[in-house]
Amino acid sequence: MIGTPRIQSLPQGIxxxxxxxxxxxxxxxxxIAAALRELEAFGYLxxxxxxxxxGRVITRTIFCNQPTALLRPRRPAPARPQASAPNPASEHTGPSEQPAPEAPAPLPVPPPPPPLPQAPPSVPLPPSLPLVPPPTAPKLPPGPIPRPDELTPELDRAATALLSDxxxxAPQFTLTETDVRQLVPGVAAWLExxxxxxxxxxxxxxxxxxPLKRPALLLKHRLTELLPPAPPDTQELAALTHRPRITVTPFQTCEDCDRAFRSPTPGHCRDCREHRAEDLRTAA
Structure with missing residues (x-):
């Protein structure tokens, strides 16, 4: 079926x-005639x-991509002046003057389609931050080295021995005595x-x-950033250990009808127990 896309693909003026x-x-x-009538009904044609x-009368077909342009009322064509009857008093023997041919009336041009509503101006978005900061970006000051709640002599000796060894x-981690004294609280926090x-x-x-240029600075960074969480309290561990267990009643098989039922001890299902009780009442 010929339709709007087919006509729109044709060159203008054809x-x-x-x-x-x-x-x-x-x-x-x-x-094609049925399709054109349908396009005319929707305002495309x-x-x-x-x-x-x-003097010949023809039918001119106008197609427009915007139906609203053709649905508007057309301007009336200017009226043509009618030829007046010849005046016999004005006749003379000289050559008669013929009136100039009248120019054809201009074809009605459909008005341009109404302008489409413009979208509101978009608000510029802030530039996204880079995933990796540039080398010139200001660096945050390093955090303080972790410390234990109480630096006991035992923790101090154990931390000093670990750092000195x-x-x-790892031979590249050779520390000075000053580096060891600065890093002892962090190791003691880990041991605690x-x-x-x-x-x-x-x-x-x-x-x-x-190459490793400053081993003490790397150790301080790792002691701060990789600090493990504090162990749970004794009461919390007791609550996790002694939490109540859910008792699940096992399945049993009825001795009379082989039906599965839940019961802590083997025996008969509920229906069989009711039948047995009814039989006993009948026998009595």
């Missing part, structure tokens, strides 16, 4: 009459009758939270950067 479209399309003139300078397992010494060594010395 004929869109029934015979002209039948020559371009595979559909017959009847189907309009047919006007025009008179040529020769790091260079035996029940962290194993081997786990602390692995967390502090695993996969260091190459």
């Amino acid at each position: 004929e869109v009459g029934i015979k002209a479209l039948a020559a371009r399309c595979r559909e017959g003139e009847k189907r 309009q047919r006007v009758r025009d008179r040529l300078p020769s 790091l260079h035996r397992r 939270r029940a962290a194993h010494p081997d786990a602390i060594r692995h967390a502090l010395t695993d996969d260091p950067p190459v």
Whole structure:
């Protein structure tokens, strides 16, 4: 079926009459005429009758992409002046003057379609922050090294021994005495939270950067950022250990009808027990 997309694909100014479209399309003139009537009903197409300078009346088909442009009332064509009858008093023997041919009336041009509503101006969005800050971005000051609730002598000795022995397992982590005294509170906080010494060594010395320029600064960063959580309280552990258990009644098989039922002890199902009680009452 010939339709709006087919006519819109044709160049501007080409004929869109029934015979002209039948020559371009595979559909017959009847189907094309029905389609044109449907487009005319929806306002896409309009047919006007025009008179040529020769006096012939033709039907002109106008197609527009905007139906509202054709639905508007057309301006009336200017009236043509009628030829007056010859005045016999003005006749003379000289050559008669013929009036100049009248110019054809201009074809009505459909008014332009109404302007489409413009979208409101979009509010500029703030630029998204980069995922990786540039090298020139200001760096936040490092956080304080963690400290235990109470630095007991036992924790102090254990933390000092662990830090002083790091260079035996990882030679690049050779610390000065000042570095050890500054890092002892952080290791003591890990030991207070029940962290194993081997786990602390692995967390502090695993996969260091190459080359390692400042080992004490790396240890301080890892002691602060990788601090494990505090262990749960004794009452919380007791509550988790002694929480009430849900008792599940097991399935049993009825000795009379082999039906499955829940009961702590084997025996008969409810229906069989009722039948047995009724039989006993009948026998009594």
